[in-house]
Amino acid sequence: MPKPKAVIDYTRCHPERCDTGVCAAVAECSLGVLRQGAPWEVPYTLQDFCVGCGKCRIACPFKAIKMV
Numbered sequence: 111m112p113k114p115k116a117v118i119d120y121t122r123c124h125p126e127r128c129d130t131g132v133c134a135a136v137a138e139c140s141l142g143v144l145r146q147g148a149p150w151e152v153p154y155t156l157q158d159f160c161v162g163c164g165k166c167r168i169a170c171p172f173k174a175i176k177m178v
C-alpha cells in the first residue's frame with residue numbers, strides 16, 4: 111500500500127488566523143515539502159516528496175492537514 115500523503119483541506123486552512131499569517135506547520139516539515147509562498151498565503155505541498163510523517167498534521171491548530 112502507498113504511504114499516506116499530507117493533503118491540505120482548504121476549507122479549514124485560514125492563514126489569517128495563524129500567528130502573523132505564518133503557517134505553523136511549514137516549520138515542522140524538515141524536508142521542505144510543505145511550503146508557503148509568503149505570510150498570509152495558503153500553504154501547499156510538493157506531494158510527490160511527502161514521506162507521510164504526519165508532523166505537519168499535528169502542528170496545524172485548525173486540523174487543516176489530513177493524511178490521505
Ligand code: SF4
Binds near residue numbers: 132134173
Ligand atoms: S495549514 Fe494550518 S497552520 Fe498552516 S496556514 Fe493553514 S491553518 Fe494555519
Ligand code: SF4
Binds near residue numbers: 163
Ligand atoms: S507529512 Fe511530513 S513530509 Fe509530508 S508534508 Fe507533512 S511534515 Fe512534510
